Amino acid sequence: MKKEYNITVFSENHIGLLTRITIVFTRRKVNIDSLTVSESALPGIYKFTIVINSTEEQVIKIVGQIEKQIDVLKAFYHTNDEMIYQEIALYKVPTEALFENDTIEKVVRNSGARILEIAREYTVIEKTGHKEETQELFEELNKIKVMQFIRSGRVALTRDPIERLSEFLKERDALLESLD
Amino acid sequence: MTKRKVSGSQAVILSLLEEGVDTIFGYPGGAIMPIYDALYDHDKNVKHILTRHEQGAAHAAEGYAKITGKAGVCFVTSGPGATNLITGIADAMIDSTPLVCITGQVASPLLGTDAFQESDVVGISIPVTKWNYQITTPEEIPEAIAQAFYIAQTGRPGPVLLDITKDAQFGELEFEYKKCRKIRSYVPEPQIDPFKVKEAAEIIDAAKKPMLLFGQGVIIAQAEEELKAFVEKTGIPAAWTLLGLSAMPTDHPLNVGMLGMHGNYGPNLLTNEADVIIAVGMRFDDRVTGKVPAYAPQAKIIHLEVDPSEINKIKRADVAVLGNAKKTLKMLTDNVKPNRHDEWLNRFNECRVIENEKIIHKDLFPEKPGLTMGEVIRIAGDKTNHEAILVTDVGQHQMVASRYFKFRQSRSNVTSGGLGTMGFGLPASMGAQLGAPDRTVIAVIGDGGFQMTIQELGTIAQNKLPVKIIVLNNNFLGMVRQWQQLFFEKRYSFTELQNPDFITIGKGFGIDGHKVTVRDDLEKGIQKMIDHDGPYLLEVVIEKEDNVFPMVPSGASVSDIILEPGTPKG
Numbered sequence: 176m177k178k179e180y181n182i183t184v185f186s187e188n189h190i191g192l193l194t195r196i197t198i199v200f201t202r203r204k205v206n207i208d209s210l211t212v213s214e215s216a217l218p219g220i221y222k223f224t225i226v227i228n229s230t231e232e233q234v235i236k237i238v239g240q241i242e243k244q245i246d247v248l249k250a251f252y253h254t255n256d257e258m259i260y261q262e263i264a265l266y267k268v269p270t271e272a273l274f275e276n277d278t279i280e281k282v283v284r285n286s287g288a289r290i291l292e293i294a295r296e297y298t299v300i301e302k303t304g305h306k307e308e309t310q311e312l313f314e315e316l317n318k319i320k321v322m323q324f325i326r327s328g329r330v331a332l333t334r335d336p337i338e339r340l341s342e343f344l345k346e347r348d349a350l351l352e353s354l355d
Numbered sequence: 356m357t358k359r360k361v362s363g364s365q366a367v368i369l370s371l372l373e374e375g376v377d378t379i380f381g382y383p384g385g386a387i388m389p390i391y392d393a394l395y396d397h398d399k400n401v402k403h404i405l406t407r408h409e410q411g412a413a414h415a416a417e418g419y420a421k422i423t424g425k426a427g428v429c430f431v432t433s434g435p436g437a438t439n440l441i442t443g444i445a446d447a448m449i450d451s452t453p454l455v456c457i458t459g460q461v462a463s464p465l466l467g468t469d470a471f472q473e474s475d476v477v478g479i480s481i482p483v484t485k486w487n488y489q490i491t492t493p494e495e496i497p498e499a500i501a502q503a504f505y506i507a508q509t510g511r512p513g514p515v516l517l518d519i520t521k522d523a524q525f526g527e528l529e530f531e532y533k534k535c536r537k538i539r540s541y542v543p544e545p546q547i548d549p550f551k552v553k554e555a556a557e558i559i560d561a562a563k564k565p566m567l568l569f570g571q572g573v574i575i576a577q578a579e580e581e582l583k584a585f586v587e588k589t590g591i592p593a594a595w596t597l598l599g600l601s602a603m604p605t606d607h608p609l610n611v612g613m614l615g616m617h618g619n620y621g622p623n624l625l626t627n628e629a630d631v632i633i634a635v636g637m638r639f640d641d642r643v644t645g646k647v648p649a650y651a652p653q654a655k656i657i658h659l660e661v662d663p664s665e666i667n668k669i670k671r672a673d674v675a676v677l678g679n680a681k682k683t684l685k686m687l688t689d690n691v692k693p694n695r696h697d698e699w700l701n702r703f704n705e706c707r708v709i710e711n712e713k714i715i716h717k718d719l720f721p722e723k724p725g726l727t728m729g730e731v732i733r734i735a736g737d738k739t740n741h742e743a744i745l746v747t748d749v750g751q752h753q754m755v756a757s758r759y760f761k762f763r764q765s766r767s768n769v770t771s772g773g774l775g776t777m778g779f780g781l782p783a784s785m786g787a788q789l790g791a792p793d794r795t796v797i798a799v800i801g802d803g804g805f806q807m808t809i810q811e812l813g814t815i816a817q818n819k820l821p822v823k824i825i826v827l828n829n830n831f832l833g834m835v836r837q838w839q840q841l842f843f844e845k846r847y848s849f850t851e852l853q854n855p856d857f858i859t860i861g862k863g864f865g866i867d868g869h870k871v872t873v874r875d876d877l878e879k880g881i882q883k884m885i886d887h888d889g890p891y892l893l894e895v896v897i898e899k900e901d902n903v904f905p906m907v908p909s910g911a912s913v914s915d916i917i918l919e920p921g922t923p924k925g
Contacts, residue, residue, distance in 0.1 A: 187540050191477060191487070198482050239664035245486040245506055248540045350546070351537050 179208070180234045181258050181331050184223035184241055185215060185248045185340050192246050196223065199240045205229055209262070211328035215340065220248065224260075226329050249343050253333060260331035264309035265291070266300040266316050267323040273298060282315045297322055358531045363493030364389035364524040367457065368397050370500035373532040376428050378419060378789050379403045380412035384432025385472055387459025389524035391430070404789065404818055407810035409436050411782035413443020414771075414808070417452045418746060418786025421769045424577070426453040426507045426515075427786060433460045434472030437518070438479065442776060444514045445483040449773030450598060451571060453512035455503045462522040463491040477518050485513030493526035497533070505535035510543030511662040512575060544661055547678035547686065555633075555657045555674045556690035562631035562655075564699045565591045566622070568614060568643075571598035571772075572636010572661060572680050579603065579765045581684035582635065588688055590695035592703050594622035596637045597757055601768040605741070605761035611703040615643040616907045617754035620714075620916060621706030623907055626651050627914040628702075635659045636680045639669035640773065649912030659683045713918045714904050719759065725898030726874060728755040728827050734881050735797055735825060736760045743795040744769065744787050746822075748780030748804035751833035754903045756799045778807030784822045785815055795823065795885065802828040802854050812864040815890045823884050824866075826857055826894045829901070837902045841920060842909075861892035868892030 186192055193212065200207055209226040227234070234252045241250045270293060273279050279300075283290065288302035302312050309326055333339070361369065367390050371379070379401060383391040394403060406412040409431045416427025427447075431440055437458040447454045461470040477489045486506045490499050496519070503515040559565060573582050579602050586593045586603075592611040593603060603610050612619030614626075623645075626632070632654045637643070644650040647669060658665075658672035659680055666675040676683045718729030732755055736743075741761040746769040747753040753770055762768065769787050771779035784798035805826050815822055832850040839847050861868040868891060871880040877895065884893045907916045 190489070191481065194478065194481050202482065236664070236668060239666075239668070243662070243664045245538065245541045347539065347542075350542065351539065354537050 177228055177230055179226060179228055179255050180231070181253045181255065181260065181329070182223075182225040182227065182234065182238060182241070182250060183253070183331070184225065184250045186221050186223065187246045187248065188214075188219055188221050189246045192244065195244050196241055196247070199237055200227065203233070203237065205233065205237065209328040211330055217340065217344070220340070224329055224331050248347070249340065251339065257334055258331040259334060260305070260329050261303045262306055262309060262327050262329050263301065263303045264312070264324065264326040266302070266313065266321050267297045268300065268316055269320055269322060270294065270296060270298045272319045278319060279316065282312065286312045286315070288312060358529040360527055361530045362389065362393065362524070363496050363519070363526050363528060364393040366493060366496040366528055366530050367500065367519065367524070368393045368401070369530060370497050370532055371428060372397070372400055373534070374500070374504045375425070377401055379428045379430055380406055380415040380419070380786065381430030382406055382409050382412055382432070382436060383430070384436045384459065386433035386461055386521050387430055387436070387457075387524075389521065390457070390459065390519070394430075402789070403430075404785065404814060406782065407813045408808065409439030410442050410778065411808055411811045411814065413440045413454070413456070414446070414776070414779050414782035415786035415789075415811075415814075416454050416456075417443060417447050417450075417779075418769050418783030419790040420447075420452050420454060420786070421783075422744065422766055422787045422790035424575070424766070426455045426504055429454065429456045431456070431458050432472065433458060433476070434474045436472075437476035438474055441479060441483065444480055444516065446771050446774040446776045446779060447514040448483045448485065450771065451512050451575065452514065453507040454514035455500075455507050456514060456516045458516060458518045459524070460489065460518045460520045463520040464522070466491075466520070476516065480516045483514070484516050487516040487518070489518040489520070490523050491520045493523050493528040496523065496528065497530060498535075501533060501535040502538065505538065506541065544679045545663055545677040547676070547683055549686065551674055551676045552683065552686045552690055555676055556687060558631055558655055558657060558674060559589060559591075559633065559687070560692050560694070564629045565589070565631040565633065565696065566625065566629040567591050567593040567633045567635060568596065568637055569593055569599045569602055569635045570596040570637025572659075573599060573602040574765055576636065576661070576680040578636075578681035578684050581681055581688065583607070585684050585688045585691075588693050589691050590697070590700065591633070592696070592700050594618070596640070596643055596772075597770060598772045599637060600757055601762040602765050604763050609700070611700075612707070613758060615640075616645070616909075617758065617903050617905065619707070619758070620710040620905050620918065621703040623905070623913040623916040624706060625702055627653065627912065629654045631655045631657065633657045633659070635684065636661070638665045641669075644669065645907045645911055645913045645915075649914070659687070710905065710918065718755070723898070725901070726871070726877065726895060727901060728752055728897055729759050730874075731825060731827060731877065731881070731895050731897070732756050732759040732799065734878055735799070738881055738885055739795050739797065743767070743797045744791060746770070746780055746784040746787050746796060746798040748800040749775045749777045750801045750804060751837065751901075751903050752799050752801045752827045777804035780804055781808050781824065782811045782814075784824070785811060785818070785820050788820045788822050796821075798822055798824045800824065800826050801833060802826055802830060802852060802857075803832045805857070806854075809860065812861060812866055812892075816865040820890055821888070822890050823887075824890070824892045825884070826892065827897050828854060828857070828894055829897050829899050830854055831899060833901075834903070836900070840900070840902070857894045858892065866890045866892050868894065870894040870896065872896045
């Protein structure tokens, strides 16, 4: 059964690795729904959060192929239930619409969004949440007018109480020392 | 080691020497000229083989790597030089062959500008390399080369590509070489879990009809003796994949033959009767399994493998024993009880009798007038006392040669398995010969594949490589023709060839040869080829429309193996 999976990849910071990782998906004709890459809490180690819609069997194989890449330290996969995740969305609406009536103000208050910047021509609203929530706000605001809209890729944390990467790195360091 | 100031291109050569490289296959051009200039001073320390095409360099390096177990090294220029390597690199990737390919690249300020002979070879080669890296400063060279060799040669081996910009080759650095011993993000061999070994041993001890399948992993891990010890202690029949061939002597009583589409009758048929299958260093390729859901559904699978991503990739393992096969086989042997499976082994022998009667005897000792591939292989094997290295191309001849050329020692078979690269055989035979100068190398090639890299006859002649080339000529792309006959209603769409006079072509390159067209001339011809001092081309005109059997038709179950056309089940 297909469902949404979150693949987390920890890697060294090497040029070309992003292509190596994405090729694992394209080769199997799996579409990446969302991709976020940034430096992790550990300097020099980068974290990829990749969201795909697939079967568990395929996700396991994909994670195996990703982990096989030389510059990848570790890859995990989780279902949505196992993760706390957010996306951030920005909405640009015409400022004059805020003065015409209080619809936008209400929508912003009710949805827990906030206003980032107000200029003469436009106002930028920010909301974090799951895709359905940021989409819902878009639909609401677009009843008036959304001039521009952008949504980020997903960032996610596991519900696991332990940071698996630190544990993994400790094991890896011990293993490498044993090779000496 | 004290540091000294050298150019980037000198650093490349010095680094290769530190890695023990004695042979380089390559083709110079603009962007790699500084490296070739540095090589000029080292012709006593390292041999450079100028191939006639970069694809030839890649396959030759593969042949060298297969025979020696060391990484094959290639030098080529940027752009077309680099792209011409790609087929060979892809071949090496799927067959786990260690290569270190060094490509010249345009100077770094020109990167991405569509400069003359610029191609994004790092981008192009990502899907077919174990690792690749672009070097743009001279200081990076020693460390990158050290990592390249470490990655290419350890764990599950594979090809590595280093793309070096021309300015990095010209620039200077303080040279110091340290071999790479570890990389934080790369564990070549997973740690062995002794509990998994015990679990596997219990299943093996309880098995009534166990069967072992071995692949190239045994050869890569140099685990041939451990494999033999394991099967001899347990009495388990062992069958081989195309790339596992020669890891166990052909005449070993527990060697029951070849797996897969054109493998032997017994190992295919009985796969679906075995209660336990022990797969060692093999990856359940579709040419081995046939239709996967119908492949050994009754058997418990024990998978000994170095690459964790191979576990459960095709066939679910009941017990996966990760690690180096030399160590895991040894541990498994220590944990199992001595056993015999004579009755079960006899089933394989019975199948062998049937196959002999229906196929093998007719192939090896034909009574019809036309020559068969099988008899050529039989005589070539016998006359070299089964001690030669066999190099094959891809197609019918490859299957026949693998089935009938017998082996006594490991690392004696070089072929293109996973990628099925026609044109592989001739250049690979050059590398095999250079890797084992004292052994006889017999290259068996079809008339189709021969013409894909025929230009390498020039390399063979120039370097006086005493390769014995047998071209099995049926004037057809035989394997495709066979499929057209069996599965496409004999619609022979573009498979017939008008061939040149191969012997004249060989002579043009300075290679002696002889064409055999009748049986009376065959033994003499082969003997003459073997006795000839230097390279030799033997063309054998064989029956035009012979087929390779047995066959597991594409998409069928292994137990639906057919012994002759029209028999739905053997």
